[in-house]
Amino acid sequence: MKKKMLLSAALLAALAAPAGAVQAASVLRTVGRHPVSAPLATVEDLRAMMRTMGNDIQDGMSRAGNAGLFPLVQAHIANNSGQIAIVDYLPGQQIDWMLFRQNGRGRVKVARDVTWGGSAPLSVFEFAVEKDGRRYTFAVPLQCGNLALKESGPAPVQVIQQQAPVVQYKEVVRQVPVPGPTVYVPKEVIKYVDRPVVREVVRQVPVPGPTVYVDRPVVKEVVRQVSVPGPTVYVPKEVIKYVDKPVEVVKYVDKPVVKTVVRKVRVPGPARTVYVDRPVVKEVVKEVPGKAECCESPFHFIADLGWLHQKEEDHVNYGLGRLGVEYAASPQFSFLALAGGAAKAGGDSGADAFVLDFLVQYNFFQCSSNGATWSPFFAGLGIGAWMTNGEDEMPSEDSGADVIAELGLRLFGNPASTSVAIFLEGRAATDELDELEEYGRIGGGLRFRF
Known part of the structure; x- marks a missing residue:
């Protein structure tokens, strides 16, 4: 907690530098040295700033404790340009918090309880959003684009005057189609035994009044007579293997012979003969204090x-x-x-x-x-x-x-x-x-x- 308090004090001290924007007593005298974006001239510039710097502004509003208002601010700037006005703040105007970036670089940070103390009025875009019965008034200085929360308070109650309902009578006109005479066309069924044939039948039917052509294709019903054999019997296929020549099998009767090697070894000292059946290799392990053993592979x-x-x-x-x-x-x-x-x-x-x-x-x-x-x-x-x-x-x-x-x-x-x-x-x-x-x-x- 102490570290965060020191960090906040350091941010206010950075804003209070002569080349900065805010004095030690949170009095903002100049703008533009620690901007969030380039200077703004029109509402369209404000929209462009919100599109390009939206993630940074959302992060800054989250640090300020108003993350839930970011979607309302974003939608208001994008859709309600008629409700965004350019207003001049006189010296002494109180501002709850203002976003800034140190020397225009890095992460967006928050300065709280700021007072405008410049020698001339501060021109800002001003608009308001409402949430949960409260109205939040936001300001964006034209010179730096540093979004700020000017103030918040209860939303004004709108009085709706009820007017007497106006009764309107609407004439209903319906157009009812009247069917013509009913014509019965007998269905023609043709049976083909060999294969199905779909034929398009066009018949001219005399009816009272104009001549009607019925050109709907008629699908003929196809009946095929198929002879059904008796029960199907599946005969397994016989597999025959042809061998060109017999395979000769050779059996080896002789067993391998293991020979024992006997060597005569002369040993210094008294004359004697030692018979060694097999060579013996003895592993010698020597431990050297003060040196680490070397591994086989690095x-x-x-x-x-x-x-x-x-x-x-x-x-x-x-x-x-x-x-x-x-x-x-x-x-x-x-x-x-x-x-x-x-x-x-x-x-x-x-x-x-x-x-x-x-x-x-x-x-x-x-x-x-x-x-x-x-x-x-x-x-x-x-x-x-x-x-x-x-x-x-x-x-x-x-x-x-x-x-x-x-x-x-x-x-x-x-x-x-x-x-x-x-x-x-x-x-x-x-x-x-x-x-x-x-x-x-x-x-x-x-x-x-x-």
Whole structure:
């Protein structure tokens, strides 16, 4: 909470700079130094600003606590140009809040309890929307496009004067079709035995009055006489295999003979003969204190399974899964390349993401009475890519480059063998380092090394 209060004070201080727009006592003396859009001249320019900057304005109204009014403001600007007027605000005019962008760049922010203190009137587009019995009056300065809420209050009650109903009599005229004389045309049925034939019959029928031609095609009923045989019997098809020449089968009677090799070996010392049936290879393992064992291959497969949390405004959770390769440049330093995904598991904001991470890992030593041995702790630092299909204007859904830091503890194994470890990870976008508390992601998981 203290950090958010300091951030709000810093924003007001930025607006109060001489090259800015607002003095330290929330008195706005000039406009145009921290604009949301280019200067506006007509209502059509206001509509264009709402079309291009709609997502940013919606984000700013959400920060101001009036997110539910954005659809009404958007619809009013798009459809009710006749109810948008250009008004001059005199010095001393109070404004509940105003949106701005620091030096015209970055995310839209909110300045509250602003008073216009310029030397001349402030020209604005003014309009009002109503919701739940309250009227909200909005203003958009022509010089900068910074949407502002001037004031809000109870909506005025409209008195509807009832007028006596006017009775109107409507003459009803119906046109009733009168059918002509009924003509009965006998249906002609032709039976063809060989195949069906559809013939078009045109008959001229004498009727009282004008001659009527009946040209409707008549489909003839077809009757075919089919001789039905007795019950059908299915005879299985006989399959005959022809062999050109017989296959000769050879049986080997002789069994393989296993020979035992006997060698005479001269042994230094007293004269004696030793018979060795087979060579014996003895594996010698020598442990050298103070040096880590070298693995056979510097490459190892890595699998991560974990969880990330992003505070933002509604606490977003992600399930993290990555696969990759580790290259051990030395017993202490190794390089990791990981690829995978972060599936959103809760929260209204955020979006599923594909991650591509590159890390440098350092494995710690610890000193003991027997010399240097491996410590179970390791640390990592690197960069990564967080790629989504979300809205680019929303910081919790956009894609970008991340800075990554890790700290881990091996449960068993060492840097030269298969191991299982737990790790803590924190990551944040490079363009959101000043908002770590809100948009930084932190979590942990298990790391399997093969």
